Amino acid sequence: MSFIKEINRRRTFGIISHPDAGKTTLTEKLLLFGGAIQEAGAVKSNKIKKGATSDFMEIERQRGISVATSVLAFEYNDVKINILDTPGHKDFAEDTFRTLTAVDSVIVVIDVAKGVEEQTEKLVEVCRMRNIPMIVFINKMDREGKDAFDLLDEIEQKLGLHVVPLSFPIGMGYDFKGIYNLWEGNINLFSGDSRKNIEETIEISDLQSPELNKLVGDKAANTLREEIELVEGIYPKFNKEEYLNGQLQPVFFGSALNNFGVRELLDCFVEIAPRPRPKQSEERLVKPEEEKFSGFVFKIHANMDPNHRDRLAFIKIVSGKFKRNTPYLHVRHGKNLKFSSPNAFFAEKKEIVDVSYPGDIVGLHDTGNFKIGDTLTEGEVINYKGVPSFSPEHFRYINNADPLKSKQLYKGIDQLMDEGVAQLFTLELNGRKVIGTVGALQYEVIQYRLEHEYGAKCTYENLNVHKACWVEAKDPKSEEYKEFLRVKQRFLAKDKQNQLVFLADSPFSLQMTQQKYPNIKFHFTSEFN
Numbered sequence: 001m002s003f004i005k006e007i008n009r010r011r012t013f014g015i016i017s018h019p020d021a022g023k024t025t026l027t028e029k030l031l032l033f034g035g036a037i038q039e040a041g042a043v044k045s046n047k048i049k050k051g052a053t054s055d056f057m058e059i060e061r062q063r064g065i066s067v068a069t070s071v072l073a074f075e076y077n078d079v080k081i082n083i084l085d086t087p088g089h090k091d092f093a094e095d096t097f098r099t100l101t102a103v104d105s106v107i108v109v110i111d112v113a114k115g116v117e118e119q120t121e122k123l124v125e126v127c128r129m130r131n132i133p134m135i136v137f138i139n140k141m142d143r144e145g146k147d148a149f150d151l152l153d154e155i156e157q158k159l160g161l162h163v164v165p166l167s168f169p170i171g172m173g174y175d176f177k178g179i180y181n182l183w184e185g186n187i188n189l190f191s192g193d194s195r196k197n198i199e200e201t202i203e204i205s206d207l208q209s210p211e212l213n214k215l216v217g218d219k220a221a222n223t224l225r226e227e228i229e230l231v232e233g234i235y236p237k238f239n240k241e242e243y244l245n246g247q248l249q250p251v252f253f254g255s256a257l258n259n260f261g262v263r264e265l266l267d268c269f270v271e272i273a274p275r276p277r278p279k280q281s282e283e284r285l286v287k288p289e290e291e292k293f294s295g296f297v298f299k300i301h302a303n304m305d306p307n308h309r310d311r312l313a314f315i316k317i318v319s320g321k322f323k324r325n326t327p328y329l330h331v332r333h334g335k336n337l338k339f340s341s342p343n344a345f346f347a348e349k350k351e352i353v354d355v356s357y358p359g360d361i362v363g364l365h366d367t368g369n370f371k372i373g374d375t376l377t378e379g380e381v382i383n384y385k386g387v388p389s390f391s392p393e394h395f396r397y398i399n400n401a402d403p404l405k406s407k408q409l410y411k412g413i414d415q416l417m418d419e420g421v422a423q424l425f426t427l428e429l430n431g432r433k434v435i436g437t438v439g440a441l442q443y444e445v446i447q448y449r450l451e452h453e454y455g456a457k458c459t460y461e462n463l464n465v466h467k468a469c470w471v472e473a474k475d476p477k478s479e480e481y482k483e484f485l486r487v488k489q490r491f492l493a494k495d496k497q498n499q500l501v502f503l504a505d506s507p508f509s510l511q512m513t514q515q516k517y518p519n520i521k522f523h524f525t526s527e528f529n
């Protein structure tokens, strides 16, 4: 197959949702369609159960599963689909944000009863900022939930999306009769039999046809006619360009658990979802069809096997072909690296591959060369943008609890930060180290891993910080900036990239500081150029 054909047939995407909306179930059903797995239950949920915070086994289990489900690839109708896993748990939101830099589109799963939830809002906002094409799947139609129109309204209001229903439910919950597919112009009747793999759809070219009454009954038929008229009146026509530009989001209804409405979603997805998209680097826009290879690290995972200290760096291929045993330039280090056993991912396994294409993810064994955001190329100096750090939510001092093991401790901290487990800040005043995380869970993960993987012990100490703000001075030589550095010295730190960060202790003090120093900008993410 030609190189261009290989690119055109790839779809790399993520499924985002609030925990429990049905992401795992949907993923599993998608894999069933691809024939990638044989039975339900094969996809392990990467969820962290409630109360798992102090259960280290659970954390370990979680880490194992998250390697296994990092990338799930399968083929469907000659399309190569790569699903990138996005943890729903809010303590791992930053992982998800980073993974979103490697997807070309997303599917948003919403629970029909719960509607738009907190994590959905945050994740969709990130996708919206990046104009990532989104398809919405409203799940659990076999249960009583919100009225379809109300829910579509809620999605528009809370998520700032412009929706176009491409399917519409006939009834819901106990009365759920099926869905009318506006995209294909047919009806799929709900039987509640999840074992059915292929559903029978019934062509309905004319909604006025009495055939519809026979299928779903007079009442449901009339309601559907009215609702579809409303849908056609209220919502714009689907337009692929607008979808691809992130301006319009098609919506499907279904029940993942019952494998219902999933085929419709998948068929539409493979048809409209984007092939690998060009990516902006600091230097230029890089197109997938360029001959020369380039890619970037969006995730690093420590090895589960305690006998192997190496890690797996996940690379999204942006352009060209990635070949095994070929030297590539590690741009940040300015040196060439060769990989003898790059892993490609399939639904249930990973395998060594010789060639991978744009859109694909390869896992490279790494002994500490990589950190998140690193770029690999065939020689050109390219630095991919878009793996920013966000201000952590929690901050604690980290102390060395075993003075004989300080070397191990610093090495461990360094590597864990490269993996993106948390962020390290070094105080300007006294050099003390502060760990910032998105969730409290990470502190336990770090402590546990430092001990088990590096033989180092640490303790934490509370520190009152509201937000980390990356500092940008209009004029670094100005008196104003010098004064700021002097007066606020106690609150200043450097991040791992040596960027200056202001650790504001309260919203009030941040506001006061902003007012007092109008020529200094305070950013909530590390990337602001």
Ligand code: GDP
Residues within 6 Å of the ligand: 017, 018, 019, 020, 021, 022, 023, 024, 025, 026, 045, 047, 088, 139, 140, 141, 142, 143, 254, 255, 256, 257, 258
């Ligand atoms: P995730 O946290 O988003 O990955 O959600 P899961 O896929 O683990 O689903 C959460 C719960 O919702 C599980 O108990 C599923 O069995 C259930 N569930 C998923 N899809 C449906 C559905 O279509 N209908 C019903 N009734 N339950 C569902």
